[in-house]
Ligand SMILES: NC(=O)N[C@@H](O)C(=O)O
């Protein structure tokens with residue numbers, strides 16, 4: 434019987450085991466450009482390791498997922514972090530899992546606001562982008578380079594996300 438996953442709000446503390454939430458954190462803000470710009474400084478760091486590793490910036494245009502949605506697999510990137518920052522100010526879902534002996538444990542689902550991004554630390558289990566409600570653009574910063582930077586793991590029984 435497929436287990437239904439609870440959705441929790443995305444907070445820095447709750448997401449800490451998996452990476453950082455990218456959002457306008459007042460504690461990181463400093464004024465620049467003669468006071469005309471608020472710089473939210475060094476919110477997180479990018480990891481890019483291994484052969485010929487470099488950091489790239491991408492745009493992902495995600496089609497909305499249909500719900501109930503079956504979380505049948507998770508993936509991770511052994512050589513680099515991966516960040517997703519929504520451009521359209523639309524809520525979306527983040528699905529991550531702790532590592533349990535080289536496999537993902539029970540997925541955890543977070544509801545991200547339209548101005549909340551995440552940076553998955555290197556080798557953190559996550560589900561590929563889950564856009565909600567409409568086609569949504571995301572700025573994605575991740576790693577290009579040698580080696581296979583994608584490891585996938587499939588659940589024997591999928592987990593269900595009922596409604597976002
Ligand atoms: N394949 C790809 O670049 N995207 C995934 O890594 C993802 O997390 O969406």
Ligand code: NI
Pocket residue numbers: 508510515559560561
């Ligand atoms: Ni990924």
